[in-house]
Amino acid sequence: MVLSPALRPDVLPTERLQANGVPRPELRAELRRIDDWANARTVAGVWLWTVALVALAVWWNNPVGYVVAFVLMGPVYVRFAILMHEAAHKLLFNNKRVNDWVGTWLIAYPAWTPIGFYRRAHFAHHREEFGPDEPDMDFYGGYPCTGRKLRQRLTRDAIGISGWKNFWALVKAVRSERARRVVLSILGVQVLLWAAAWAITGRWWIYPLLWWLPWMTQWRVLNRLRSISEHGGLEASKDRRVTTHHVRQSLPARLWMVPYNTGWHLAHHVDMGIPWRNLPAFHQELVRAGYVTEGLTYPSYRALWRALASF
Numbered sequence: 001m002v003l004s005p006a007l008r009p010d011v012l013p014t015e016r017l018q019a020n021g022v023p024r025p026e027l028r029a030e031l032r033r034i035d036d037w038a039n040a041r042t043v044a045g046v047w048l049w050t051v052a053l054v055a056l057a058v059w060w061n062n063p064v065g066y067v068v069a070f071v072l073m074g075p076v077y078v079r080f081a082i083l084m085h086e087a088a089h090k091l092l093f094n095n096k097r098v099n100d101w102v103g104t105w106l107i108a109y110p111a112w113t114p115i116g117f118y119r120r121a122h123f124a125h126h127r128e129e130f131g132p133d134e135p136d137m138d139f140y141g142g143y144p145c146t147g148r149k150l151r152q153r154l155t156r157d158a159i160g161i162s163g164w165k166n167f168w169a170l171v172k173a174v175r176s177e178r179a180r181r182v183v184l185s186i187l188g189v190q191v192l193l194w195a196a197a198w199a200i201t202g203r204w205w206i207y208p209l210l211w212w213l214p215w216m217t218q219w220r221v222l223n224r225l226r227s228i229s230e231h232g233g234l235e236a237s238k239d240r241r242v243t244t245h246h247v248r249q250s251l252p253a254r255l256w257m258v259p260y261n262t263g264w265h266l267a268h269h270v271d272m273g274i275p276w277r278n279l280p281a282f283h284q285e286l287v288r289a290g291y292v293t294e295g296l297t298y299p300s301y302r303a304l305w306r307a308l309a310s311f
Helices: 025-031 036-060 063-088 096-108 115-127 147-158 161-175 180-201 206-216 218-231 251-256 265-270 276-288 301-308
Strands: none
Touching: 025 276, 036 063, 036 096, 036 180, 036 206, 063 096, 063 115, 063 206, 063 218, 063 251, 096 115, 147 161, 147 218, 161 180, 161 206, 161 218, 180 206, 206 218, 218 301, 265 276
8 A cells, every 4th residue: 555656756855844854943843832731721621521421411311312422432532542642752741740640640541541651662663663663563454454354353343352352451460560550550540430420420330331331342443443544554664654644634533533633643753743733734844845745645534444445
């Protein structure tokens, strides 16, 4: 699925971009600015959205309401994951202690993620996509594949098989001296969330239905679809256009699967130090330079998924 060199013109360096696509110092300083207050509102907003979904479902107390809340928790988990990713890059807040505390206790641990382990693995991913230390090959290796194979993978995600493997691996990690403290912290946060939901709603099953089960099921589907959209079917190269897809962004995709500008993933891989709010502006710099071309851009996620399941 690597696109023709004709669609990847050799246009760098330019007056504003270096040979590897990274902005020159003046532009880079502008693009690397972190808006602390806006990000604080974003973190508060994702929690407000989470609480509001649960509260509305409990208030209505109708099976339809619980189904709707369950479905909408998938995109909520995507938002937690993307904000955790931003914190892992130390781009959520300028103060690194605040960045790590909020990223750990208000974002990563509630979303079942050991952010310290994730950060180390994720930086290996950025050092060399598809390299020998690539931690994410289980997500986007083996593409293109048949439509049947992709459906099988998504079905395993949707019915909780993939989720159970991850959940049980996390629980078993309590026995690891290296991981025990982190795992117990994650499980402790989950117990607090369960206790709070039970105490406030009077329903013990609200937490497993509207928090644990979405993480076990539909979050897996959305995470796989996003991951293969980022790197599926590509290969190792120093040219980020060979390792990372670019997909035209639509409002439904941004609401459901790629919030917080994470769909501008090629720009993120060209310079991983640019915070999420500035990725569209950086992407436009790459377009103006001729680095990102129309022929390099998939018109939609569906078009890319069809290409990934074309065998």
